[in-house]
Amino acid sequence: MKKLVSAGEILVEIMAERIGQSFLEPGPLLGPYPSGAPAIFIGQAAALGQPAGLIGAVGDDDFGRLNIERLRTLGADVSAIAVHTGHATGTAFVTYRADASRHFVFNIRNSAAGLIETNAAATKLLAGADHVHVMGSSLFSDRAIAVALSAIETVKAKGGTVSFDPNIRREIMQASGMRAALDQVLARADIFLPSGEELFLFSSAKDEKGAVDELLARGVSCIVLKKGAAGAAYHDRHGVIASSGFAVDEVDPTGAGDCFGAAFVSFWLRGTAPAEALRIANACGALAVTRKGPMEGIFPLETVEAFIATGKSAQ
Ligand code: ATP
Numbered sequence: 326m327k328k329l330v331s332a333g334e335i336l337v338e339i340m341a342e343r344i345g346q347s348f349l350e351p352g353p354l355l356g357p358y359p360s361g362a363p364a365i366f367i368g369q370a371a372a373l374g375q376p377a378g379l380i381g382a383v384g385d386d387d388f389g390r391l392n393i394e395r396l397r398t399l400g401a402d403v404s405a406i407a408v409h410t411g412h413a414t415g416t417a418f419v420t421y422r423a424d425a426s427r428h429f430v431f432n433i434r435n436s437a438a439g440l441i442e443t444n445a446a447a448t449k450l451l452a453g454a455d456h457v458h459v460m461g462s463s464l465f466s467d468r469a470i471a472v473a474l475s476a477i478e479t480v481k482a483k484g485g486t487v488s489f490d491p492n493i494r495r496e497i498m499q500a501s502g503m504r505a506a507l508d509q510v511l512a513r514a515d516i517f518l519p520s521g522e523e524l525f526l527f528s529s530a531k532d533e534k535g536a537v538d539e540l541l542a543r544g545v546s547c548i549v550l551k552k553g554a555a556g557a558a559y560h561d562r563h564g565v566i567a568s569s570g571f572a573v574d575e576v577d578p579t580g581a582g583d584c585f586g587a588a589f590v591s592f593w594l595r596g597t598a599p600a601e602a603l604r605i606a607n608a609c610g611a612l613a614v615t616r617k618g619p620m621e622g623i624f625p626l627e628t629v630e631a632f633i634a635t636g637k638s639a640q
């Protein structure tokens with residue numbers, strides 16, 4: 326089976342308990358939950374049985390141990406997660422507003438996560454990789470950008486493939502070279518997985534079809550547009566396949582896009598037809614939102630298949 330690798334932020338997430346809760350005053354919190362978009366992605370891929378490993382860094386502390394242990398339990402290769410003394414594991418505090426938008430307080434660049442590098446363990450992991458997945462949120466510093474771009478080059482040089490989810494988090498994406506890096510990653514991507522408005526960050530077109538056509542003409546093989554509770558649409562040069570989501574009670578949307586992407590990419594790598602890969606991805610995204618905490622809604626393939634067999638389509 327093909328092995329997939331991602332590189333980037335490994336964090337714990339700490340969540341405000343109440344909707345609309347402000348971080349300007351003390352209040353009840355939930356967590357720590359293991360998190361970080363590439364960690365969620367790799368954890369979900371591993372849970373589906375895909376060989377998957379992560380390049381990143383944590384502190385020599387309980388938050389770091391929580392993350393490594395969770396990824397190991399899910400079956401991921403954690404050999405390229407560096408453990409640093411002197412820096413704490415990265416954190417993300419999140420509160421949900423009444424309009425369903427999210428407000429984050431991140432500590433990434435100045436945490437152990439900021440020490441990410443292509444060290445010997447990362448080089449070894451990449452030597453065995455067939456595919457690299459890049460999250461836009463992982464391009465949080467010049468150093469992190471260098472790691473992502475070098476991972477892409479290594480895997481592409483031996484005929485491997487690349488997927489890219491912009492996963493825009495305005496709070497963290499202040500690296501000077503970030504915009505150029507987003508464009509560079511997209512230019513190397515075989516699979517592009519934007520959600521909502523992210524599609525239009527990379528195109529001058531005003532509608533979905535126009536933007537998709539422009540990106541396909543620029544060499545992206547396929548575009549998978551995530552649409553929250555409405556499911557997703559897959560586009561390639563043959564046309565579009567729309568797939569409605571599954572009806573679930575959403576308790577926490579964070580992580581849905583990462584679980585969706587991991588499932589789609591894992592099944593794409595196995596040669597599964599796009600319509601079927603989309604169905605499994607929709608199921609993983611739906612299951613992800615049924616649990617508080619971004620990695621708590623990661624389930625093994627058997628559970629996902631049982632959910633598909635019995636789950637209610639959103640339409
Ligand atoms: P993230 O918050 O992880 O960045 P995203 O914006 O990248 O998420 P979404 O479109 O929110 O991605 O969700 C990804 C997928 O998860 C959707 O395409 C859908 O399959 C599934 N999903 C998300 N929310 C729901 C929901 N409320 N009900 C059912 N399925 C959902």
Ligand code: MG
Nearest residue numbers: 492520582583
């Ligand atoms: Mg996302």
